[in-house]
Amino acid sequence: MSRKWWKESVVYQIYPRSFNDSNDDGVGDIPGIIEKLDYLKELGIDVIWLSPVYDSPNDDNGYDIRDYKKVLGEFGTMEDLETLLDEVHNRDMKLIMDLVVNHTSDEHQWFKEAKQSKDSPYRDYYIWRSGKEGKEPTNWESAFSGSAWEYNEATGDYYLHLFSKKQPDLNWENPDLRAEIYDMMRWWLDRGIDGFRMDVINFISKDQSYPDAEVEEGKQYGSGAPYFMNGPKIHDYLQEMNEQVLSGYDVMTVGEMPGVTPEEGALYTGEDRDELNMVFNFDHVDLDSGPGGKWDVKSWSLVELKEIFTRWQNQLAEDGWNSLYWNNHDQPRVVSRFGNDSEEYRELSAKMLATTLHMLKGTPYIYQGEELGMTNVKFSNIDEYRDIETLNMYKEKVEQGADPDEVMEAIYIKGRDNARTPMQWDASENGGFTKGEPWLAVNPNFEKINAEQELQNPASVFYYYQKLIQLRKEYDIIVYGDYDLILGDHKDIYAYTRTLGDEKLLVMSNFSGEKVEFELPENIHYQNKKLLISNYDVEENEDISSVPLKQYETRCYLLK
Ligand code: TEU
Numbered sequence: 001m002s003r004k005w006w007k008e009s010v011v012y013q014i015y016p017r018s019f020n021d022s023n024d025d026g027v028g029d030i031p032g033i034i035e036k037l038d039y040l041k042e043l044g045i046d047v048i049w050l051s052p053v054y055d056s057p058n059d060d061n062g063y064d065i066r067d068y069k070k071v072l073g074e075f076g077t078m079e080d081l082e083t084l085l086d087e088v089h090n091r092d093m094k095l096i097m098d099l100v101v102n103h104t105s106d107e108h109q110w111f112k113e114a115k116q117s118k119d120s121p122y123r124d125y126y127i128w129r130s131g132k133e134g135k136e137p138t139n140w141e142s143a144f145s146g147s148a149w150e151y152n153e154a155t156g157d158y159y160l161h162l163f164s165k166k167q168p169d170l171n172w173e174n175p176d177l178r179a180e181i182y183d184m185m186r187w188w189l190d191r192g193i194d195g196f197r198m199d200v201i202n203f204i205s206k207d208q209s210y211p212d213a214e215v216e217e218g219k220q221y222g223s224g225a226p227y228f229m230n231g232p233k234i235h236d237y238l239q240e241m242n243e244q245v246l247s248g249y250d251v252m253t254v255g256e257m258p259g260v261t262p263e264e265g266a267l268y269t270g271e272d273r274d275e276l277n278m279v280f281n282f283d284h285v286d287l288d289s290g291p292g293g294k295w296d297v298k299s300w301s302l303v304e305l306k307e308i309f310t311r312w313q314n315q316l317a318e319d320g321w322n323s324l325y326w327n328n329h330d331q332p333r334v335v336s337r338f339g340n341d342s343e344e345y346r347e348l349s350a351k352m353l354a355t356t357l358h359m360l361k362g363t364p365y366i367y368q369g370e371e372l373g374m375t376n377v378k379f380s381n382i383d384e385y386r387d388i389e390t391l392n393m394y395k396e397k398v399e400q401g402a403d404p405d406e407v408m409e410a411i412y413i414k415g416r417d418n419a420r421t422p423m424q425w426d427a428s429e430n431g432g433f434t435k436g437e438p439w440l441a442v443n444p445n446f447e448k449i450n451a452e453q454e455l456q457n458p459a460s461v462f463y464y465y466q467k468l469i470q471l472r473k474e475y476d477i478i479v480y481g482d483y484d485l486i487l488g489d490h491k492d493i494y495a496y497t498r499t500l501g502d503e504k505l506l507v508m509s510n511f512s513g514e515k516v517e518f519e520l521p522e523n524i525h526y527q528n529k530k531l532l533i534s535n536y537d538v539e540e541n542e543d544i545s546s547v548p549l550k551q552y553e554t555r556c557y558l559l560k
C-alpha cells in the first residue's frame with residue numbers, strides 16, 4: 001500500500017456560517033476563520049475542508065451555488081479567501097473546498113437562461129422532461145420533501161431537482177457542461193487549493209430511461225435512488241474528471257456518496273482506477289434510520305455498527321482508502337448519538353468515540369465542535385430552526401396530520417441544525433461566536449462547553465483529540481497497520497487490533513454506561529506493552545489478559 005500525505009492527515013471540517021463571526025452581523029465569515037487558524041494549528045490538524053463559501057441565495061446554506069467563481073458577500077471577498085489560503089499554507093496546513101456539481105442554484109446564470117426557452121444554449125445543461133398525463137415525469141421524491149420535478153411555465157415541461165426546487169440537477173450527459181465544470185475546477189486548483197470534497201458526486205449519472213420508483217401504500221412519491229445513485233456512467237465521468245483535471249495536481253479528493261456499498265467504494269478509490277482518493281459512505285449514519293427513512297428513528301446496536309466498520313475496513317484493506325467520520329454539517333452530534341451527553345459521561349464518551357474512530361485505518365475527519373464534545377440541541381419552537389430539510393419535512397408531516405410534538409422529537413434526534421449551532425468559543429454572550437444576533441441560536445450549554453474552558457483544562461476533550469492527532473504523526477501503525485476485529489459478538493465492547501510488522505495496536509472501547517469485562521483473545525501474544533492513550537487513569541503495568549472496563553472506558557495499547 002503506497003504512502004500518501006492524505007493518508008497520514010487529519011481533516012477538520014469548517015461550516016463557515018457557524019464557525020466565527022468577525023463583524024458581528026450574526027453570520028460566520030472568512031476573516032473569522034483566519035482569526036482561528038492558530039486554534040486549529042494547536043489542535044494539530046493537517047487539512048481544512050471548507051463547506052461552500054461561493055455566491056449563493058442560501059436556500060440550502062450554500063449548497064445551492066449561484067456563481068462558482070465568486071465568494072458570498074456575507075462571508076467576505078475573493079481577497080479574504082486568498083488570504084485564508086495563504087495563512088493556511090503559512091502554517092503548513094492545506095485547504096480543500098466543497099465542489100457542488102450535481103446541481104446549481106436556480107439563480108445560476110446557466111439556469112436563468114435555460115429556463116427561458118427550449119432554444120437556449122444552456123437548456124441542455126439541466127434535465128428536462130415532459131409531464132405524464134398532466135403529472136410529473138416520474139414519481140420520485142425530492143430529498144427535501146415533495147416531488148423531485150418542478151414545472152416550468154415558459155417551456156411547458158419539468159426540470160429535475162433531487163434536492164430543493166432551487167437546486168436544479170445538472171445534466172452530466174452533456175459534454176459541454178462537463179467541460180465547463182472541469183474548467184472551473186482547474187481555475188480553483190490553479191489558485192492553489194489542495195483538493196475537493198465532492199457533494200453527492202455519485203448522483204451525477206442518471207438512468208436515462210427515468211423509470212418510476214416503487215411507492216409505499218398511501219404515499220404519493222417514492223425513492224428514485226436506484227436510478228441515480230452510482231448510475232450507469234458514474235465511473236466514466238469520474239475517470240474523465242481525473243484525467244482532465246485531478247491528475248495534473250497533487251491534491252486530495254473525497255466524494256460524498258449516499259448509498260455507496262463497500263464493493264463500489266473499492267472501485268471509486270482503487271489506486272489504479274484513477275477516480276477519487278476516498279468516499280464518505282453513509283452505512284453507519286443510516287444505522288438509526290428505519291424503513292421510512294431518516295426521520296423514522298430506530299434504535300441501533302453496537303454489533304451492527306462494528307459489522308459496518310469492519311466490512312469497509314476489510315473491503316478496502318488491500319486497495320483503496322477509507323474516510324473515517326462521525327460528524328458533519330448534516331449529521332447529529334456524535335456524543336448525543338452514539339455516546340452519552342449527560343453531564344456525567346459526555347467527556348468520557350466523546351473521548352471513547354474519538355479513539356474508536358481515529359485508530360481505524362483511514363483518514364479521520366473532525367467536524368467543528370466535535371473536538372469540544374459539542375452536543376445536540378433542543379429548540380422548543382420550530383421557528384427557531386433554519387434548515388430547509390427540517391422545515392419542509394415538519395410542514396409536510398404536520399399538514400398530513402402528524403402530531404407536532406412527535407415530529408419535534410425526531411428533529412431533536414436527527415435534524416441537521418444539531419450540527420449547525422454556532423461554535424462555542426467561550427462563556428460570553430452567544431458563546432463568543434458573535435456579538436450580534438446569530439443566524440441560528442447558540443446551544444444554551446455554551447457556558448459549560450466551550451473552547452476557552454477546554455484550553456485551560458489538560459483533561460479536556462480538546463487535548464484528547466490533540467493527543468490522538470499527535471499519535472498518528474508518531475506511529476506509522478496507526479496509518480498503515482492492518483485491521484482485525486476481535487470479540488465481534490460482544491454487545492458492549494468494540495475491540496480491534498492493527499498490525500504492522502511485529503507490532504500490534506490494541507484498541508478496546510466500552511460503548512455502554514455499565515462496567516464490562518474485556519477478555520483478551522488467547523491468540524494475541526506480546527512481550528511488551530505500552531499504553532498510548534486512555535480516557536481514565538490506568539496503571540501502566542496492569543495485566544490486560546482480563547480488564548474490567550469502566551463506563552465508556554477506552555484504551556489503546558501498543559504491543560510488541
Ligand atoms: O448532502 C447529501 C445527502 O444526501 C444528505 O446527507 C442530505 O444532507 C440529507 O440530510 C438527506 O437526509 C449533501 C450536503 O452535505 C448537504 O448539506 C446538502 O443539503 C445536499 O448534499 C445537497 O447539496
Ligand code: CA
Pocket residue numbers: 021022023024025026027028029074
Ligand atoms: Ca460575519
